[in-house]
Amino acid sequence: xxxxxxxxxxxxxxxxxxxxxxxxxxxxxxxxxxxxxxxxxxxxxxxxxxxxxxxxxxxxxxxxxxxxxxxxxxxxxxxxxxxxxxxxxxxxxxxxxxxxxxxxxxxxxxxxxxxxxxxxxxxxxxxxxxxxxxxxxxxxxxxxxxxxxxxxxxxxxxxxxxxxxxxxxxxxxxxxxxxxxxxxxxxxxxxxxxxxxxxxxxxxxxxxxxxxxxxxxxxxxxxxxxxxxxxxxxxxxxxxxxxxxxxxxxxxxxxxxx
Amino acid sequence: xxxxxxxxxxxxxxxxxxxxxxxxxxxxxxxxxxxxxxxxxxxxxxxxxxxxxxxxxxxxxxxxxxxxxxxxxxxxxxxxxxxxxxxxxxxxxxxxxxxxxxxxxxxxxxxxxxxxxxxxxxxxxxxxxxxxxxxxxxxxxxxxxxxxxxxxxxxxxxxxxxxxxxxxxxxxxxxxxxxxxxxxxxxxxxxxxxxxxxxxxxxxxxxxxxxxxxxxxxxxxxxxxxxxxxxxxxxxxxxxxxxxxxxxxxxxxxxxxxxxxxxx
Numbered sequence: 001x002x003x004x005x006x007x008x009x010x011x012x013x014x015x016x017x018x019x020x021x022x023x024x025x026x027x028x029x030x031x032x033x034x035x036x037x038x039x040x041x042x043x044x045x046x047x048x049x050x051x052x053x054x055x056x057x058x059x060x061x062x063x064x065x066x067x068x069x070x071x072x073x074x075x076x077x078x079x080x081x082x083x084x085x086x087x088x089x090x091x092x093x094x095x096x097x098x099x100x101x102x103x104x105x106x107x108x109x110x111x112x113x114x115x116x117x118x119x120x121x122x123x124x125x126x127x128x129x130x131x132x133x134x135x136x137x138x139x140x141x142x143x144x145x146x147x148x149x150x151x152x153x154x155x156x157x158x159x160x161x162x163x164x165x166x167x168x169x170x171x172x173x174x175x176x177x178x179x180x181x182x183x184x185x186x187x188x189x190x191x192x193x194x195x196x197x198x199x200x201x202x203x204x205x206x207x208x209x210x211x212x213x214x215x216x217x218x219x220x221x222x223x224x225x226x227x228x229x230x231x232x233x234x235x236x237x238x239x240x241x242x243x244x245x246x247x248x249x250x251x252x253x254x255x256x257x258x
Numbered sequence: 259x260x261x262x263x264x265x266x267x268x269x270x271x272x273x274x275x276x277x278x279x280x281x282x283x284x285x286x287x288x289x290x291x292x293x294x295x296x297x298x299x300x301x302x303x304x305x306x307x308x309x310x311x312x313x314x315x316x317x318x319x320x321x322x323x324x325x326x327x328x329x330x331x332x333x334x335x336x337x338x339x340x341x342x343x344x345x346x347x348x349x350x351x352x353x354x355x356x357x358x359x360x361x362x363x364x365x366x367x368x369x370x371x372x373x374x375x376x377x378x379x380x381x382x383x384x385x386x387x388x389x390x391x392x393x394x395x396x397x398x399x400x401x402x403x404x405x406x407x408x409x410x411x412x413x414x415x416x417x418x419x420x421x422x423x424x425x426x427x428x429x430x431x432x433x434x435x436x437x438x439x440x441x442x443x444x445x446x447x448x449x450x451x452x453x454x455x456x457x458x459x460x461x462x463x464x465x466x467x468x469x470x471x472x473x474x475x476x477x478x479x480x481x482x483x484x485x486x487x488x489x490x491x492x493x494x495x496x497x498x499x500x501x502x503x504x505x506x507x508x509x510x511x512x513x514x515x516x517x518x519x520x521x522x
Contacts, residue, residue, distance in 0.1 A: 076454055076457070076458050077457075077458075079461060080457075080461055080463070083461075103461060139445075142454070142455065142458060143455075143458035143459075160365070160445040161445060161447075161451075161455065162445055163443060170344065170347065171347060171445075173347075174344075174347030174348060174350050175347075175350050175359075175363070176347060176363050
């Protein structure tokens with residue numbers, strides 16, 4: 001009986017705790033990022049997280065009149081960390097795949113770029129069919145839409161999974177991998193920094209079941225109010241040209257192209 | 259009350275999860291076992307000559323080994339692993355022309371290489387300490403009997419030294435089992451790699467619990483095996499122990515007269 005009372009007490013306490021939380025007045029928002037993904041987010045030599053999504057998130061935070069802090073988080077654990085309350089938003093080039101949408105709440109899309117096949121520069125073949133991949137070593141960052149794409153469509157091909165977004169490209173450049181599946185802008189930036197190492201073979205069509213409609217911010221399922229704040233800020237940043245200005249600062253192309 | 263408790267136990271020990279993904283854990287377990295067994299065996303083979311060189315009076319032999327053990331015992335294994343894995347990547351043209359690239363291309367071999375060098379450093383120090391722990395009188399007595407240097411080493415020093423080294427070597431094996439979880443970071447799908455993958459798919463933390471149970475099972479098995487080995491190797495001491503009972507009983511776990519095991 002004592003235990004039942006104790007449990008009732010816990011229920012009561014959590015009810016009390018979640019009551020005020022639902023109408024939370026957001027003053028500071030903690031943003032989680034996996035900063036291994038330049039030019040979107042990476043750690044600079046001073047230890048600061050920098051990149052397009054940091055500038056863009058700062059612009060959104062200014063529009064929401066909140067202070068934003070940034071935390072670096074391993075990609076593999078980024079959704080559990082969000083759900084466990086280590087931070088409030090994932091703002092880290094997360095594609096809104098159906099599998100993730102079951103766990104988190106997504107904002108509206110703020111960019112969508114093409115997934116691509118990348119090969120070593122010496123590899124002149126443009127064939128990326130399942131048959132052509134037999135006996136090849138393909139790399140991708142783990143727990144991404146890219147690794148899911150490979151797992152779904154390239155069964156039986158050996159896939160190497162890396163914790164960070166830049167590591168598969170490093171291993172492609174040094175010849176450990178034959179192919180990498182990654183984002184077009186991340187790959188092109190890497191090739192720019194390592195000229196002659198690799199080349200983009202072709203883009204991959206964004207199938208809805210694996211890739212989803214594009215990249216969005218992710219929230220805990222009950223933070224509906226926070227999502228609405230972000231959606232409003234995203235719309236404002238579109239309307240007043242803030243997004244276009246930041247896009248032009250970092251990229252040569254329209255990153256909502258796909 | 260009882261259904262509530264059972265529900266909670268079911269939540270922690272998710273049987274469906276194990277049904278769906280357990281086979282992947284076992285695949286990972288196999289890779290972990292391979293890496294640890296190969297690296298520790300090779301490490302042991304290397305450790306022996308290294309410990310001899312370390313005790314040599316010739317500084318050309320002793321100093322490089324001193325530098326080697328200082329480096330591998332004084333830097334993080336993760337750092338060593340990255341240095342081998344990504345360092346080899348940078349040195350690809352040189353390695354390819356030396357015909358070694360096939361070896362360093364493979365994450366499995368890179369892990370074996372890094373773990374072997376690391377454990378060899380520790381094991382050589384364990385062996386060195388064990389040899390130094392053999393009482394000097396033993397050596398003098400053997401010399402007085404006119405035994406050759408080889409015979410002294412084979413029949414007097416090493417049998418006693420191995421007994422001293424046994425437990426710290428077991429500790430080293432256990433610490434390599436635990437350290438092998440680092441292999442997941444350089445794409446090797448060992449037990450930890452598979453666990454992370456399953457967690458990323460299912461977001462179910464209890465998979466870490468299963469991984470922990472498997473690691474614990476390995477380390478406990480090693481521990482038991484070592485107890486048995488120790489009894490086997492110290493059979494001749496049982497009578498001696500009985501005679502010098504007061505001393506022997508304070509060290510009931512056998513001849514744990516090892517100066518190096520305190521490190522672990």
